[in-house]
Amino acid sequence: MNVTSKNPVRTIGSAEELLAYSMAIETEAVERYNDLADQMEMHHNYEVADLFRKLAKIEGLHIENVSQASAGKQLPAMLAWQYEWEGGESPEGGSMDEAHYLMQPWHAIELAMHGEKRAVGFFRHVAETATDEKVLKMALELVSEEEEHVKLLQKWQERFPRPVDGWDQDLDPPTVLE
Amino acid sequence: MNSETIPVQLQPKEYKSAIKPVWCPGCGDFGVLGSLTKALAGLQIQPQNVAIISGIGCSSRMPTYLSTYGFHGVHGRALSVATGLKTARPDLTVIATGGDGDGFSIGGNHFLHTCRRNPDMTYIVMDNQVYGMTKGQASPTTEPNWERGKLTPSGTGINPFQPLVIALASGANFIARCSSSDSNGTARVLMEAIRHPGFSMVQILSPCVTFRPEQRDWKHMLVPSPKEPTSDPAEAARRLLKDHGLYTGVLYVGERPVYQPKLESSIGGVEAFEEEFRL
Numbered sequence: 001m002n003v004t005s006k007n008p009v010r011t012i013g014s015a016e017e018l019l020a021y022s023m024a025i026e027t028e029a030v031e032r033y034n035d036l037a038d039q040m041e042m043h044h045n046y047e048v049a050d051l052f053r054k055l056a057k058i059e060g061l062h063i064e065n066v067s068q069a070s071a072g073k074q075l076p077a078m079l080a081w082q083y084e085w086e087g088g089e090s091p092e093g094g095s096m097d098e099a100h101y102l103m104q105p106w107h108a109i110e111l112a113m114h115g116e117k118r119a120v121g122f123f124r125h126v127a128e129t130a131t132d133e134k135v136l137k138m139a140l141e142l143v144s145e146e147e148e149h150v151k152l153l154q155k156w157q158e159r160f161p162r163p164v165d166g167w168d169q170d171l172d173p174p175t176v177l178e
Numbered sequence: 179m180n181s182e183t184i185p186v187q188l189q190p191k192e193y194k195s196a197i198k199p200v201w202c203p204g205c206g207d208f209g210v211l212g213s214l215t216k217a218l219a220g221l222q223i224q225p226q227n228v229a230i231i232s233g234i235g236c237s238s239r240m241p242t243y244l245s246t247y248g249f250h251g252v253h254g255r256a257l258s259v260a261t262g263l264k265t266a267r268p269d270l271t272v273i274a275t276g277g278d279g280d281g282f283s284i285g286g287n288h289f290l291h292t293c294r295r296n297p298d299m300t301y302i303v304m305d306n307q308v309y310g311m312t313k314g315q316a317s318p319t320t321e322p323n324w325e326r327g328k329l330t331p332s333g334t335g336i337n338p339f340q341p342l343v344i345a346l347a348s349g350a351n352f353i354a355r356c357s358s359s360d361s362n363g364t365a366r367v368l369m370e371a372i373r374h375p376g377f378s379m380v381q382i383l384s385p386c387v388t389f390r391p392e393q394r395d396w397k398h399m400l401v402p403s404p405k406e407p408t409s410d411p412a413e414a415a416r417r418l419l420k421d422h423g424l425y426t427g428v429l430y431v432g433e434r435p436v437y438q439p440k441l442e443s444s445i446g447g448v449e450a451f452e453e454e455f456r457l
Binding site for chain 2: 038041083089
């Protein structure tokens with residue numbers, strides 16, 4: 001079989017390994033949200049840029065939590081493609097191709113929620129396939145945390161109206177001259 | 179756990195510069211930038227030992243966004259500059275980047291002869307089958323029946339350029355195709371391409387969401403090649419001609435000798451060189 005990152009997620013064997021996966025999820029999430037915020041700033045969509053920046057900050061707090069849980073433990077060092085994610089990309093750090101310069105806060109939260117739901121699915125799978133007590137306990141805690149994030153995002157999204165069809169139509173499209 | 183553990187000191191983000199990309203949100207080139215930084219972190223090459231050379235076009239802005247050395251040069255001439263640099267400084271990791279128009283049209287001749295020469299460097303072509311920076315004209319890799327280009331409202335009617343087949347026929351030593359939406363898979367292929375001696379050609383299908391929004395579907399169409407890479411050029415040609423451009427992964431791994439002339443200077447230092455050109 002040729003090089004591919006579309007491997008099935010396999011069993012996580014230790015708490016250290018699960019912490020390494022958690023750290024990768026949160027780190028990629030921070031980077032993705034900051035990248036999206038930069039993109040929106042570049043295209044003068046400051047409201048959505050601020051929202052992505054806030055999401056990056058929140059994920060940054062999660063990194064601190066994982067770091068604290070990892071204190072005194074030797075986490076395995078892995079390269080980006082050595083993590084075995086379903087679909088090849090970490091749950092909260094996947095493709096950014098849904099971004100649009102006219103996207104609205106509702107879309108940004110939808111995008112974030114998609115990532116959080118994937119994270120719930122990932123940790124649930126880890127729990128279901130765990131053979132180690134510590135891994136099971138930690139995975140269930142992480143499922144609960146990620147579910148909480150989904151609920152928070154749902155509440156947050158209710159504050160914004162769902163965009164109507166045609167939201168991405170621009171009667172005066174930008175021309176980036178260089 | 180995966181057994182290959184590499185002490186990671188440089189993180190991918192350390193290969194990014196402080197300059198933020200001006201690409202359209204949703205552009206596939208963001209994914210390529212991410213993959214390239216992951217590959218460089220995988221290799222743990224110091225940024226000052228890497229040179230990214232490009233031509234002109236949206237994707238050719240790549241050197242600007244990296245903390246490595248870079249040269250955002252002349253349209254279609256990325257490979258000429260890169261070959262010169264690699265010849266003079268074989269210690270550097272040289273990577274040329276660009277798009278399908280820059281590489282296969284304006285720079286088409288340089289592409290052929292760089293494949294022939296086989297210098298030890300990697301060429302990343304972000305192929306979106308359109309000239310994006312100039313607002314959506316058909317490029318060498320555009321399908322003949324694409325009718326949305328203002329200059330070709332009835333399509334080009336001519337066969338698209340087949341970059342990987344041409345690369346193989348011309349002597350490229352490593353050939354791969356990737357998807358910008360598969361950031362981690364692409365990073366792994368790029369690391370292999372950089373490591374492999376000789377000229378490595380990596381075509382990355384990278385959607386232009388502004389002028390070819392239908393290319394967002396590529397992520398559902400591209401599939402990993404079901405076969406291991408071959409080192410047999412005839413077998414590679416058969417596969418490339420039959421895969422409809424949709425198989426990803428490393429497709430050919432050759433063993434040709436690398437082009438690297440001896441670095442014996444024919445002149446006696448900078449002063450002698452200046453003397454030679456004195457008016």
